[in-house]
Amino acid sequence: MGRYLPISVGMVRRKPGELLPLEYSILDAATSSSRGGDVEFHGFEIARRIRDQEGARRLTAHGTLYKALGRMETAGLLESRWEDPDRASAEGRPRRRLYSVTALGAAAHAHARSGAAEHGEPRWQPGLAT
Amino acid sequence: MPAMARFPQWWTLRYTKGLPDDVRERRLAEIAADVDDQHRWAAASGEAAPDRAVAWRTARGMASDLTWRRQQKAAMRTGDPLSDASAGRRLWAACTQAWFAPMAVLLAVFNVLAAIAVLTEDDGQMPGQVLGPIVMTLLAMSIVAGLLVRRRAAATLAAGATAPGRPRRRGTAFGAVVALLVLLLAFALLVVGVSTGGVPYFFAALVTFGATAAIAGCWMLVRALRSGRVEHRITVAEAMIIVGTLPALGLFWMIVPALLAVAVIAGVVGTGARLRTST
Structure with missing residues (x-):
């Protein structure tokens, strides 16, 4: 009967429609950077922004950060693409994966920020992404 | 470096x-x-x-x-459902996936024919002549419904779509306690029937067991169909198919239906739904 065990084993537990703290931090940092004109961001950049915004001593760990980014992309909160390789090679560095906040991600961030969850309402609706 | x-x-x-x-x-x-x-x-x-x-x-x-x-x-x-399977399981899946559904359909037909035979029997006795066909027809329907539910669930799994499950309901534990009490009552009736030799006690125990099983089965089916988890639906569908084969197993002296039942049960238990998405 092992195959019938819940498929969610090992996955992050959360209430339906609720952002995890790191996910909120990522959206918050990404949204604030987009207000400054940078619509896209890469992994290290967002880790640095989170650290600066929250006054943390350390950068978010690699595993924690990229696992969250992947999860958010799957949920439709973010989308990503590879950077133009010519630009990366011109600057003599590896090419980056560039992320941007989707409309659903922006709505989720706005809802979370307004504290709608305190009234028992979902902070975001996953189905809107599909 | x-x-x-x-x-x-x-x-x-x-x-x-x-x-x-x-x-x-x-x-x-x-x-x-x-x-x-x-x-x-x-x-x-x-x-x-x-x-x-x-x-x-x-x-x-x-x-x-x-x-x-x-x-x-x-x-x-x-x-890739077979990515983790051993060579033996792959062979078993290849052998059973093509024949599993037709064999189960044959057993459903066998149940219907048995129901007709009991219903049209000249020297049949009541209430068995009515209850028997009803039970056999329900079991035939159980096989067909199980196959359909299972087929749809397996297709969903093959497509990689798994909907989030609903939270556990509070009534589950209460229902389990009630079912346990009813089964204890049926067992007590059975004990009284054995010790006194009273046929009504046997009959009451049989009806209680049957009613409890039917209610529990219907509840499980409804719960599984309403559940977002594909695995739950597959579990109930497989249970429905296995229950539907029990009459053929009981009539073991007829050999062929019993062999078909064994093959269907072995196919259900031996491989797993993810290995038989074609059914």
Whole structure:
């Protein structure tokens, strides 16, 4: 009967429609950077922004950060693409994966920020992404 | 290059080993770019010991890396049902998947024919002549419904779509307690029937057992069909199919239906729904 065990084993537990703290931090940092004109961001950049915004001593760990980014992309909160390789090679560095906040991600961030969850309402609706 | 500087790449190569090429290459490239960005930023901002900071950042995320790997492996299993199966299970799946559904349909037809035979029997006795066909027809319907539910659920699994499950309901434990009490009552009736030889007690115990099983079965079916979890629906569907084969097993002296029932049960239990998406 092992195959019938819940498929969610090992996955992050959360209430339906609720952002995890790191996910909120990522959206918050990404949204604030987009207000400054940078619509896209890469992994290290967002880790640095989170650290600066929250006054943390350390950068978010690699595993924690990229696992969250992947999860958010799957949920439709973010989308990503590879950077133009010519630009990366011109600057003599590896090419980056560039992320941007989707409309659903922006709505989720706005809802979370307004504290709608305190009234028992979902902070975001996953189905809107599909 | 010192060992500490090589640690992020070394660790990423380890935990992405065996994952699909595109997943592995993406994670390796992202970590390489991140590490490079952090070194450049450290050089520009005058941060000390960047190698140690990067290695520590990798080390702090190792638990997340491992859970991420486990999720990727689980996704691989969903996409390729036989990826983890041994050669024996692959052979068993190949042998049963083509014949499992037709055999189960044959058993459903057998149940219907048995119901007609009992109903039209000249020297039949009541209430068995009515109850028997009803039970046999319900069991035939159980097989057909189980096959249909299972087919749809398996197709959903093959497509990789798994809807989130609903939270556990509060009434579950209460229902289990009530069912247990009723079964205890039926058992008490059975004991009284054995000790006194009273036929009404036997009959009451039989009806109680049957009614409890029917109510529990219907409840499980409704709950599974309303559940978002495909696995729940498959479990109930397989239980319905197995229950539908029991009359054929009971009539073991007829040999062929009993052999078909054994083959169907072996197919259900022996391989698993994910290995028989074609049914």
